[in-house]
Amino acid sequence: METETLVRDLLTFIGEDPDRKELRKTPARVTEMWHYITRGYRTDVAALLKDSVCDEPYSQMIMVRDINYYSICEHHLLPFYGKAHVAYIPNGKMIGLSKIPRLVDAFACRLQIQERLTNQIAETLQDTLKPHGVAVVIEATHLCMQMRGIEKQNAVVTTSALFGAFREDERSRNEFLHLIGQARVN
Ligand SMILES: [Zn+2]
Numbered sequence: 001m002e003t004e005t006l007v008r009d010l011l012t013f014i015g016e017d018p019d020r021k022e023l024r025k026t027p028a029r030v031t032e033m034w035h036y037i038t039r040g041y042r043t044d045v046a047a048l049l050k051d052s053v054c055d056e057p058y059s060q061m062i063m064v065r066d067i068n069y070y071s072i073c074e075h076h077l078l079p080f081y082g083k084a085h086v087a088y089i090p091n092g093k094m095i096g097l098s099k100i101p102r103l104v105d106a107f108a109c110r111l112q113i114q115e116r117l118t119n120q121i122a123e124t125l126q127d128t129l130k131p132h133g134v135a136v137v138i139e140a141t142h143l144c145m146q147m148r149g150i151e152k153q154n155a156v157v158t159t160s161a162l163f164g165a166f167r168e169d170e171r172s173r174n175e176f177l178h179l180i181g182q183a184r185v186n
Pocket of ligand 1: 073074075076077078142144145
């Protein structure tokens with residue numbers, strides 16, 4: 001398989017012997033793993049959400065916090081990972097709570113940059129639900145920073161996308177920030 005040949009070449013490039021006994025299954029394992037960790041490319045986001053959208057008069061903030069995710073930095077093909085916090089204020093439409101972590105997963109399991117991941121989640125909710133507001137905050141530890149010794153070893157990068165009421169109304173924004181305990185987000 002062509003991908004396995006690529007992995008063998010990579011092993012040779014880093015100075016390994018791809019025929020070393022312990023490495024013989026590595027190209028097949030790596031191929032299978034990359035298929036799995038990039039499964040977001042094969043997730044139909046619209047289909048994922050469609051059946052779950054329902055009409056509801058509820059109009060208070062709905063929040064799912066501390067969603068664990070794993071993504072891959074497209075600049076270095078190394079993982080970044082952490083927690084996502086997602087909130088919205090419905091405007092007549094809601095989705096099942098369990099869909100939110102799956103939405104995060106669908107965009108995280110691709111090559112990404114943290115800023116785009118944040119925006120894609122927020123924009124998808126905005127487009128699907130047309131809510132009063134959407135807020136997405138993503139905290140990330142980037143192995144490409146840590147392993148290359150860039151910035152402090154324990155640096156956590158935070159990105160946010162705030163739409164509608166979360167951008168315009170200080171009370172909504174503060175309530176959201178209070179709930180995620182993240183006073184440092186702008
Ligand atoms: Zn990187």
